[in-house]
Each structure stands twice: as structure tokens, then as C-alpha cells.
Amino acid sequence: MFETLDKIMLAGLGAMSMTREKAEEIFDEYVEKGKAKKENRSGFVQDLMDRADKTKADVEKIISEQIDKALAKQPMATKDDIKRIEAKLDQLLAK
Secondary structure, three states: HHOOEEEEEEEEHHOOOOHHHHHHHHHHHHHHHHOOOOOHHHHHHHHHHHHHHHHHHHHHHHHHHHHHHHHOOOOOOHHHHHHHHHHHHHHHHHH
8 A cells, every 4th residue: 555655646746846937847848859839838838737736636635535544444533432522521520
């Protein structure tokens, strides 16, 4: 599980660190190599930023799900458990 999580986190870190400036640099490199035309810059940059945002959201969701799964396996009291105990304690103290 942790190996997969590590790979997902590394991929996500790359996407999360994507900035408009970095996307523009990548596009400029493509132009220099003849793989892109300058007039397509804004579309390329926006597409790259959109993909980075989606990847970031996907990684955050996966991490959250993995944390929830790990916590569910631990013998820990939930907020509801604590509220029930507090209510019982209040009843006992009221007597």
C-alpha cells in the first residue's frame, strides 16, 4: 500500500508544483525544439494548468481515502463515541 501511495504522491507533487511560469517554460522549450507553434501558447499553458489542478485534486482525494482507511483500522474513539460517553457522564453526574 505504501509503495503505491509513494508513487502517487511523487506524481502529484510534480503536478502540484506546476506554476504558470513553469508551464510557459515547458512550452517555450517545445517551440525551440519545433514541437509547437508560438500561437498555441495560451491554449497549451491553460491545458497544462488544468491538468495539474485535476491531478492535484485526484491525489488529494486518494490520500484522504487512504488516511480514512488506515484510521478505520485503528481502535480509536470517534467523535460520536465521545459524544455518547459525554452524554452518559452528564447523566451520571446529574444523579
